[in-house]
Amino acid sequence: MNYPKIRLAQTLIQLCKAKNISHIVISPGSRNAPLTLGFGNDPFFNCYSIVDERCAAFFALGMAQQRKEPVAVVCTSGSALLNYYPAISEAFYSDIPLIVISADRPSDKIDIGDGQTIRQVNVFANHILYEANLSEVDANQNENERKINEAINTAMVQRGPVHINAPFEEPLYELIENFEVNPKVIHPVSSISSFDLDQQVDFIDSWNLAQRKMILVGSLPVDSVDRDILTNLASDDSVVVFTETTSNIHHPHFFPGIDVMIAPIEKIPEELEKLRPDMLITFGGMIVSKKIKAFLRIYKPQRHFHIDPKTGYDTFFCLTHHFKSDVSTFFNKVHTQLEKVPSDYQSYWLGVQELRRKSHKDYIAQIPFSDFKVYESIFKSLPEDCMLQLSNSSTIRYAQLFPQKESITVFCNRGTSGIDGSTSTAIGASMVVNRPTVFVTGDLSFFYDSNALWNRYTPSDFRIIIINNAGGGIFRILPGPKNTPVFDSYFETVHNLSANHLCEMYGWDYKRATDENSLHLSLSTFYSTGDKPKVLEVFTPRLENDEILLKYFSFLRTQ
Missing domain, CATH: 3.40.50.1220 (TPP-binding domain)
Structure with a gap:
């Protein structure tokens, strides 16, 4: 088996293996070549290649969310690392174990004008549980081992993100047949519940x-x-x-x-x-x-x-x-x-809840085709025992209004509640569960994270349902002036985009619905097995959705 010649890379790879960190999400680069070669050549590791670092980090987050064990992401030096930040902050506030491993230039190469070089030390200080800033000097082997052990143990015990910054000096691609170091493994100490x-x-x-x-x-x-x-x-x-x-x-x-x-x-x-x-x-x-x-x-x-x-x-x-x-x-x-x-x-x-549920049904029976009615149809159609992933903004809020089937597990990135990375998280999560995954999302959230589809791993039973109301419809519900040029452009961000060309480019099946009949017809076959993941895009009327939702709460008050 071929291993990187750089001893620091050998140490990282061996300690990840010793601590059963088996899922590694790698983004391409040169400075991280020693790690990529080491992880990629060892059959113990399940490695995934995701080009976009922001997508890669959320992809890993989704896997860690389901496994309840640390997943590692590996990137090159420079701005590549900064693209991890949204997922790191989500992991920090959602208590998801994520191990961020960044390759770096040696300390004497920082701030001298070299390309692809930034100040990576402690770059995530406000949203990280532990920063292991390693040394490229072999004489610091013991200290490097201690820091790597501490970082991985912290992610495992305290449930959250850690950062391991590893500086590598060139040459980066040299290989050897056997490890030259045997790092010490320090086992984690589990926290014990205590009560005052x-x-x-x-x-x-x-x-x-x-x-x-x-x-x-x-x-x-x-x-x-x-x-x-x-x-x-x-x-x-x-x-x-x-x-x-x-x-x-x-x-x-x-x-x-x-x-x-x-x-x-x-x-x-x-x-x-x-x-x-x-x-x-x-x-x-x-x-x-x-x-x-x-x-x-x-x-x-x-x-x-x-x-x-x-x-x-x-x-x-x-x-x-x-x-x-x-x-x-x-x-x-x-x-x-x-x-x-x-x-x-x-x-x-x-007793009040029973009255509310009756009023809820009565209201749905009388409203026209809209976001509200679409969500009701979607949640009723979901197959038993599936995993439901939800995007943020309107989608998770609509989901709160409808009962969900008990056999369905529901997840959403609510640590920071951002729309970025929801699709990548859902796809990553689907990789490590033995059940179909359905991801329900708004249009802006989907298009914002459209690079999530750029991978070769998405299971064929993965499904995406996009509610496309031609903009950020949630802003129509919030207080403030509406239907002005400023509102349309800078808040609602009105658009006429569709996902069909993305699906064609990435090889996904695509369906569309524009009314109740086409929606029910599409849903009737949408979850059936096939050889490709599928997208169903549902187009709803942009100007009616907010009024229908707000009238829903008024209707409940009068019943």
């Missing part, structure tokens, strides 16, 4: 007194919470469980449509007071719903406890305590001391 006894007592006392307990669940991997815990919460009359679409938890007594519940009462103080919890418990990732944030920031609970092994954001400006634990471990520790308090909190809001 006083805060634990405060939690138990608060629980046993509170007649209105709200549990708000953000994005979670599948099976993050023991089923018995969910069943116990659902059986407690004093508990209301609000779940985001990306929480991936379900129960008939939970409340998956948060905005559907809050929007009709957001101008009725007495109803908001009925919903105000005495005690708020949160877990999971970032919250999509702006309405629940606005509600809880005004109608604050007396106590707010957040449960997460790593991060405890004071999202509602009333955080009492952050328990550094996974949810199941925490509740299994305290559940024997938690009492069920008599209350009509859950039953009252379950």
Whole structure:
């Protein structure tokens, strides 16, 4: 087997292998040639070639999202590295383990006027868990080994992005038959859940007194919470469980449509007071719903406890305590001391939810072809047991309004909530799951990340549904003047683009729909097996969608 002659590259490759970092996403370049040759020649590694570094990083992010294990991205020196930043920030805020390995010039070659050279040391300092700035000098072998071990261990234990910057001196392409170094492997030390006894007592006392307990669940991997815990919460009359679409938890007594519940009462103080919890418990990732944030920031609970092994954001400006634990471990520790308090909190809001669901169906039955109606048809059509990936902006917000099938797992890049990289993330995620993947996206998000289609790995059962309303339709929903030249050009960014030529260029099957009949006809065969991935582009009326959505919330208020 051929290995790079440069000892630093040998060290990196061996330590990645020793720590089972088996998926490597490589973007082409010369300075990273020692790593590309080493990873590419070793059959242990599953290597992927993605030219666009921004797409490459999100592709790796998608794989790490599903594997729950670190995936490495490798690039050359210079601006190539900076293209990783959007995915790094997403990994940082979504707790996804990502190992960024950048090749660099030796330190004495920086800032002397050489091309493809920037200041790479600590370049991601604000959004990285660990920076391993290595040395090209063989005498620093022990220090390099320590830093590489620490970086990979940090990604594994703390769940997030790390950066390993490796300077290589030319020649870069020389190979040898055997490794010349045998780096020391330092195994990670797992974090242990710990509880402050006083805060634990405060939690138990608060629980046993509170007649209105709200549990708000953000994005979670599948099976993050023991089923018995969910069943116990659902059986407690004093508990209301609000779940985001990306929480991936379900129960008939939970409340998956948060905005559907809050929007009709957001101008009725007495109803908001009925919903105000005495005690708020949160877990999971970032919250999509702006309405629940606005509600809880005004109608604050007396106590707010957040449960997460790593991060405890004071999202509602009333955080009492952050328990550094996974949810199941925490509740299994305290559940024997938690009492069920008599209350009509859950039953009252379950009754309201039933009325909302009836009104929801009544409204859909009377509206014309639009974004709202298209999303309803899409979510109903999804095959069982598929993975649903969602883009940001309008798509994830519409998804919050509709019930999702329990067998479907739902994901969205909500760490930074950007539209960049959603397609690449979905394709990367599809590479490491044994189920079909459906990616639902808006038009701007799709075109922004269209290089995501530029790869030879996308599975044939991968499906993309684009809702093309000729611009950034979400801006028509937000406050502000509309239908002006400035609004059309700089906010909504009106366009007449279509995905058909991209599909032809990259070899994807393409379908289009422009009304209900063509949509239902296209969906009837869209998920059937084939030898190519498929795109369905649905064109909706640009000027009607915002009014139909806003009238939906008004309709719920009047029922």
